[in-house]
Structures are given as C-alpha cells and as structure tokens.
Amino acid sequence: MCATAASAQANTDISAGLDTRFTDNARKTSSNETSDMETRAYVTAGYRSDPGRCNADFSGTLGYAYWHDSTFDNESYGEMTFNGDCELANRLYWDVSNNLREVSQDGRQSDTPDNRTRKNVFSTGPRYLFRLSDTNWLNLSGRYENTEFSEPEETDSERYLGTAAWNHLFSKTLTGGLSASFSRTEYDTGAEVDVKTARVTFAKTWVTTQLSGSLGVSDIETRFGNTTQTSDGLVGELEINRKVTQSLDWYLRGARELTDRTSTFDFRFDEFEFNLRDSISVETTTVSTGFDQRFSNRSTLNVNVYASQADYLQSPEREDRSGLNARYSRPITELISGYARVGFNYTKFQSDQVDDRQLRLEVGADYRASRDMSLVAKVGHESKTSDAPNREYDENWILVGLEYRFR
Numbered sequence: 001m002c003a004t005a006a007s008a009q010a011n012t013d014i015s016a017g018l019d020t021r022f023t024d025n026a027r028k029t030s031s032n033e034t035s036d037m038e039t040r041a042y043v044t045a046g047y048r049s050d051p052g053r054c055n056a057d058f059s060g061t062l063g064y065a066y067w068h069d070s071t072f073d074n075e076s077y078g079e080m081t082f083n084g085d086c087e088l089a090n091r092l093y094w095d096v097s098n099n100l101r102e103v104s105q106d107g108r109q110s111d112t113p114d115n116r117t118r119k120n121v122f123s124t125g126p127r128y129l130f131r132l133s134d135t136n137w138l139n140l141s142g143r144y145e146n147t148e149f150s151e152p153e154e155t156d157s158e159r160y161l162g163t164a165a166w167n168h169l170f171s172k173t174l175t176g177g178l179s180a181s182f183s184r185t186e187y188d189t190g191a192e193v194d195v196k197t198a199r200v201t202f203a204k205t206w207v208t209t210q211l212s213g214s215l216g217v218s219d220i221e222t223r224f225g226n227t228t229q230t231s232d233g234l235v236g237e238l239e240i241n242r243k244v245t246q247s248l249d250w251y252l253r254g255a256r257e258l259t260d261r262t263s264t265f266d267f268r269f270d271e272f273e274f275n276l277r278d279s280i281s282v283e284t285t286t287v288s289t290g291f292d293q294r295f296s297n298r299s300t301l302n303v304n305v306y307a308s309q310a311d312y313l314q315s316p317e318r319e320d321r322s323g324l325n326a327r328y329s330r331p332i333t334e335l336i337s338g339y340a341r342v343g344f345n346y347t348k349f350q351s352d353q354v355d356d357r358q359l360r361l362e363v364g365a366d367y368r369a370s371r372d373m374s375l376v377a378k379v380g381h382e383s384k385t386s387d388a389p390n391r392e393y394d395e396n397w398i399l400v401g402l403e404y405r406f407r
Contacts, residue, residue, distance in 0.1 A: 013046040019376070019401025026071040028110035028384070028393040036071040040064070040401075054086040060100070065113075072113040077102065091129040095143070098122045099267050105151065107275040107319060108349060108356075110384070110393060117276070118150035121264050125161075135169040147262040154276055157262040159185045165201070173205045179214070185260050191224040193260045193281055197235060213238035220258040222281045222314065231313055233258060233283065247294040254287035271306040271323070279314030299330030318350035338365045356386045364399075372405045 018041050025033040042063030049056045060080035067074060080100040085093050100120045109115045125143035132138055145159035165179035179201055185193040199216030215236040222229045233256075240252040259265055260281050261274040269286045290304035307322040323346060329339035343360040364378035378399040386392050 010050045011048045014043070015403055015405040016043045017401060017403035019399055021397055021399040023395055023397040025393055025395040028112055028395055030390055030392045034071055037068040039066045039068070054084070056082070056084040058082045091131070093127045095127055096124045099264060101267060103266065104273055105154065106277045107273055107347065108391070110391070117154055120148050121267070122146045137167045139165040139167065155187050155189055157185050157187045159183055167201070176200070176202045185262065187280065189224070191222065191280060194221045195219070195258060199236070209240065209242040211240050218258045220281055229281070229314060231258060231281070231283070248291060250291045252289045256285045258283055272308045275310065275312070275317070275319060278312040278317045281313040283311040283313060285309045297330060299328065302327045316351045320348040322346050332365070335368045336365060339363070354387045356384060356391060358382070358384045372407060374403050376401050376403070
C-alpha cells in the first residue's frame with residue numbers, strides 16, 4: 001500500500017551526549033576495590049519511515065568509553081534495533097531485521113566490561129500471505145538468521161527457519177489458528193540444534209483489554225559429534241494488556257520455549273539472560289507483570305515484577321531468577337525533573353546451590369538548559385550478597401553529563 005499525502009511524516013531523531021561516571025568499585029569485587037572514572041561520548045539516532053511499500057524502523061546508539069585510570073580497556077560500544085520489510089509483489093514481502101545488544105557472558109560473575117560481549121542477530125527472508133477466503137489466511141515464511149558475538153570464545157551460529165500458519169477470523173475481535181515451524185541451528189563448533197514446534201494461536205480484543213497467545217508442543221534435538229540428545233515439552237506464550245483507568249495501564253507477559261542460547265529470546269524478554277558458559281540447548285520459562293501509573297501532577301510510577309528459569313539441557317545447571325524494578329519520576333520545576341529508581345534481583349544456581357541477591361538504588365535529575373540541550377546528574381548504589389563470599393560487593397557511583405538534540 002503506497003503512502004498518501006495524509007500519511008504520517010517520516011520521523012528522524014538524532015542526539016549526541018557526553019557523560020562522566022565515577023565509581024568507587026569499578027571491578028565490583030569483594031575486596032581490594034578499585035575506583036575509576038569512565039567517560040562516554042555517544043550518538044543516538046532513531047528513524048521511522050512513512051507507511052508505504054517499503055517500511056523501516058530503526059533505533060540505535062554508538063559510543064566510545066574511556067577509562068581514566070585504565071581499569072578496563074577503552075572501547076567502542078553500541079546497540080541497535082532495525083526492522084524493515086518491502087512488498088515485492090501482491091502479498092509477497094521480504095523482511096530484514098538486525099538486533100545488537102551487550103549481554104553478560106557468565107551469570108555467576110559481576111556485570112563489568114570484562115564479563116560482557118556484544119550479541120548481534122541478523123535475520124532476513126520472504127513472507128507470503130495467502131488469502132483463502134474472507135475469514136481464512138495462510139502465512140508462509142522462511143528466514144535465515146546469523147548470530148555473532150564480539151568475544152572470540154563465544155560460539156557463533158547460523159539458523160534456518162520455516163513457518164506455516166493458518167489464521168481464522170471468528171469475529172471482528174477474535175482470531176485463532178494453527179502454526180507449525182522448524183528451525184535448524186548450526187554452530188561454528190559443528191554442533192547442530194533442530195527444533196520442531198506446533199501451536200494453537202489466539203487473539204482477542206475488548207474495549208480496554210487485548211489478549212493474545214499460543215499453546216503447543218515442541219521437540220528439540222541437539223547433535224555434536226557422535227552424541228545426540230532430545231527433549232520435548234509444552235511451549236506457549238501469553239500477553240495481556242489492559243487499560244484499567246485513563247491513567248493506569250497493566251500488563252502480563254509469559255513464555256516457555258525449547259531453544260538454544262543464540263536465539264533472540266533474551267531480546268524479546270528483557271528480564272531473561274542466557275548464561276553463555278553453559279550448554280547450548282536450553283528450556284526457558286519467564287513471566288513478568290507490571291503497571292504504568294500517571295498522576296495529575298505529571299509524575300509517573302512504573303513497576304515491574306518478573307521471574308524466569310533457564311534449564312540447560314546438556315549440563316546440570318539450572319538458573320532461577322526473580323526480581324522487582326520500580327521507577328518514580330516527577331517534574332520539580334518547569335525546567336527540572338527528577339526520578340528515583342530501585343531494583344532487586346534474586347538468582348539461584350542449582351548446580352552449586354548458591355543464591356545471589358542484588359540491590360540497586362538510583363536518584364537523578366534532568367535540567368533542560370535550552371530547547372535542545374539537557375544536563376543530567378545521577379547518584380547510585382549497588383550491592384550484592386551471596387552464599388559465595390567472593391561474589392559479594394558494594395559500589396557507589398555518581399554521573400554527570402549533557403545531551404544535545406539535533407533538529
């Protein structure tokens with residue numbers, strides 16, 4: 001469908017910033033703490049095209065981090081989300097996406113630059129929407145996916161996916177259907193992972209509530225050398241979004257999958273983390289709920305509670321995580337706004353029976369110096385207690401910076 005004169009303008013947003021952060025425990029260690037300052041210079045960009053035959057949605061940040069006392073190596077960093085598609089012929093589309101994030105390598109260790117790697121997932125392929133009747137549609141798609149990590153010790157992979165889905169329109173507010181998919185993941189080490197999945201899908205809309213999800217069965221087979229391991233189980237997804245009042249929104253999200261650690265599951269569910277030091281095949285379960293409350297004085301309260309489980313199928317490791325994140329913000333004057341944030345994480349590692357508890361506190365203020373320039377100041381505290389004393393630490397930090405938005 002081509003864009004019309006009445007359609008929305010393409011939206012582009014570019015900003016640049018510079019900030020400096022002082023920490024009294026840069027390595028997040030239990031003893032011999034090292035203080036340092038980290039200065040970051042970055043550019044952030046966002047773009048969304050006009051609706052049309054080809055569409056694109058991009059957001060990303062590219063920057064450089066400099067450690068004044070060389071606690072860590074100076075390095076560039078970045079994150080990116082891109083989704084695009086083009087209609088090549090009637091109902092025949094070609095999709096392209098790319099996701100880049102920094103992820104932890106070993107969940108048992110502290111979150112420092114030495115324990116992070118960049119994970120980049122590129123995906124592309126055709127999608128055909130076949131109209132069987134006014135109420136029945138068949139969606140056929142095939143995708144190639146490439147996952148790469150910046151650290152050489154992490155294993156890259158290539159994935160091939162095929163999906164066939166039938167959808168039926170029961171009413172204007174209710175749809176349901178069936179889907180079947182197959183994926184093969186090939187690792188650089190020679191290991192292969194095949195996943196077969198069949199699901200029942202549904203979506204229902206009310207005046208103030210949207211419900212969607214799926215339920216099915218999945219089979220995963222992992223091959224490496226002369227060793228083959230298989231597993232199967234129930235899988236599914238559920239998402240509920242409800243506008244409780246004009247100022248209060250509530251949501252519930254959950255998913256269970258049989259997959260491998262190079263998949264995009266951790267991108268789709270931000271609270272989930274793969275442990276890249278454990279086996280490649282993993283049974284994942286996650287659920288999160290929360291609300292966004294807006295008050296009459298223009299302040300906002302955002303609360304999120306989550307729990308997840310990662311059961312690594314080729315090792316005895318199982319990780320159970322749960323936590324809470326809350327953020328309150330409000331305008332102080334016409335030019336100054338402030339916020340407070342608290343976070344708590346609990347992690348249990350099944351193999352060594354170790355529990356970790358992590359607390360994060362942060363307060364900050366933003367001053368709008370001009371129409372396009374903002375100044376920011378933040379202070380924070382982070383602490384971790386553990387059954388393994390060498391994992392414990394306390395950290396205090398302070399950050400000041402500025403950001404300029406280009407128009």
